[in-house]
Amino acid sequence: MERTKFVLDQKQMPTRWYNILPDLPQPLPPVLHPGTGKPVTPDDLKRLFPMALIMQEFSPESYIEIPEEIQAIYRMWRPTPLNRAYRLEKALGTPARIFYKYEGVSPAGSHKPNTAVAQAYYNKKEGVKRLATETGAGQWGSALAMGCMMFGLELKVYMVKVSYNQKPYRRIMMETWGAKCVPSPSMDTQSGRAVLAKDPDSAGSLGLAISEAVEDAVTHDDTHYSLGSVLNHVLLHQTIVGQEAMKQMEMAGHYPDIIVGCVGGGSNFAGVYLPFLRDKIKGGKKNLRIIAVEAQACPHLTKGVYAYDFGDMAGLTPLLQMYTLGHTFVPPPVHAGGLRYHGMAPIVSHCYKLGLIEAKAEFQVPVFEAGVKFARAEGIIPAPESAHAIKVGIDEALACKESGQTKNILIALSGHGHFDMSAYNEYLTGKLADYAYPEEKVKEAQASLPKVPA
Ligand SMILES: *Cc1c(COP(=O)(O)O)cnc(C)c1O
Numbered sequence: 001m002e003r004t005k006f007v008l009d010q011k012q013m014p015t016r017w018y019n020i021l022p023d024l025p026q027p028l029p030p031v032l033h034p035g036t037g038k039p040v041t042p043d044d045l046k047r048l049f050p051m052a053l054i055m056q057e058f059s060p061e062s063y064i065e066i067p068e069e070i071q072a073i074y075r076m077w078r079p080t081p082l083n084r085a086y087r088l089e090k091a092l093g094t095p096a097r098i099f100y101k102y103e104g105v106s107p108a109g110s111h112k113p114n115t116a117v118a119q120a121y122y123n124k125k126e127g128v129k130r131l132a133t134e135t136g137a138g139q140w141g142s143a144l145a146m147g148c149m150m151f152g153l154e155l156k157v158y159m160v161k162v163s164y165n166q167k168p169y170r171r172i173m174m175e176t177w178g179a180k181c182v183p184s185p186s187m188d189t190q191s192g193r194a195v196l197a198k199d200p201d202s203a204g205s206l207g208l209a210i211s212e213a214v215e216d217a218v219t220h221d222d223t224h225y226s227l228g229s230v231l232n233h234v235l236l237h238q239t240i241v242g243q244e245a246m247k248q249m250e251m252a253g254h255y256p257d258i259i260v261g262c263v264g265g266g267s268n269f270a271g272v273y274l275p276f277l278r279d280k281i282k283g284g285k286k287n288l289r290i291i292a293v294e295a296q297a298c299p300h301l302t303k304g305v306y307a308y309d310f311g312d313m314a315g316l317t318p319l320l321q322m323y324t325l326g327h328t329f330v331p332p333p334v335h336a337g338g339l340r341y342h343g344m345a346p347i348v349s350h351c352y353k354l355g356l357i358e359a360k361a362e363f364q365v366p367v368f369e370a371g372v373k374f375a376r377a378e379g380i381i382p383a384p385e386s387a388h389a390i391k392v393g394i395d396e397a398l399a400c401k402e403s404g405q406t407k408n409i410l411i412a413l414s415g416h417g418h419f420d421m422s423a424y425n426e427y428l429t430g431k432l433a434d435y436a437y438p439e440e441k442v443k444e445a446q447a448s449l450p451k452v453p454a
Pocket of ligand 1: 110111112139140228229230262263264265266267268269338339383385386414415416
């Protein structure tokens with residue numbers, strides 16, 4: 001009997017997060033204070049984040065122990081499964097071995113709870129009562145709502161108004177877990193009121209929602225801000241996924257030749273590849289290919305510039321050196337909402353700059369085609385974001401069919417698509433369209449990159 005599913009026992013769940021920082025062949029460029037142009041200090045960040053997370057952001061340690069309270073919550077759905085996609089291989093007629101690591105089994109349906117739970121824990125431990133955050137389509141808001149519920153923290157989520165009105169189910173999830181979710185722009189903050197005064201029908205934007213959440217945090221003594229991707233500590237928390245996948249690939253008796261993952265801010269992809277990248281940098285795995293897949297509508301790595309930019313669209317955060325389309329860039333409304341971020345995690349950007357990883361950009365129609373192909377072979381209906389990784393995984397498997405090579409392909413399957421049925425419906429009824437790369441808009445946005453003092 002062929003083994004389809006590689007399951008780890010609870011006792012085999014990793015008990016440490018892996019920190020790539022000390023293993024990078026060149027150090028990560030510093031985060032800069034937008035006012036002074038000097039590297040930020042932990043003090044600059046403590047109004048927004050708990051000290052434990054700030055320390056993780058800059059940690060020189062290779063491994064960081066996962067507190068038992070966090071492990072206990074992780075164990076409710078972790079270790080997550082790693083499957084061999086026999087049926088997909090057969091459907092493609094490829095000699096390649098395709099594996100996927102599936103994060104859709106978490107209560108929120110994606111990898112995001114891995115950091116949401118950790119962030120809620122450290123805030124609670126430092127006496128914070130309440131968190132504020134923003135959410136676009138609601139994936140991050142719902143994950144953090146679950147995390148805050150676990151540790152008895154209040155949560156206020158500023159949800160971009162169009163999504164709030166068009167996609168009520170993620171909001172209802174947040175409310176079910178006890179969070180308060182308001183449409184952004186809201187009357188609850190200065191920035192929200194200012195926009196509503198000018199335009200009462202404003203549809204909102206992620207940039208505005210971030211401004212509201214940050215303002216909420218800095219104007220309430222008991223409140224911190226929380227971010228679901230991009231920052232080093234978020235990527236760190238996701239490394240539990242790749243460490244599990246390593247053990248599971250070992251159980252399967254194979255080592256990946258290719259790892260593919262989709263990138264919005266970069267956290268699920270980094271979570272899977274960083275532990276393997278250690279082998280590529282330090283061990284004998286020089287030929288391991290690691291491929292980031294982005295949306296053509298938001299091609300940060302393939303068409304962006306490597307420069308200092310704000311992490312948010314409102315220009316409130318410290319400056320991060322990253323591949324960016326410009327913080328004022330508003331991507332076209334593609335269905336993979338989680339991939340519509342203007343920048344890319346500094347760690348992922350740095351790896352790309354150093355040539356340690358590759359990048360590809362894909363259009364949404366072939367991505368949905370791949371998602372449906374996957375669903376019809378493996379059963380799981382992938383999130384539109386994850387379907388980007390599947391698209392490139394399938395392309396690589398078909399290249400193996402051409403060349404006759406038996407490569408091992410590991411796909412990061414970041415979540416399920418159960419809240420994206422209207423997008424699948426558009427695809428299935430032939431109404432889904434591709435967006436061309438918005439070159440003019442990117443040029444415009446890149447003209448407004450912040451000037452960094454030399
Ligand atoms: C949010 C999300 C993403 C994109 O975010 P990353 O930080 O790049 O991982 C990808 N897949 C799913 C299912 C998501 O919810």
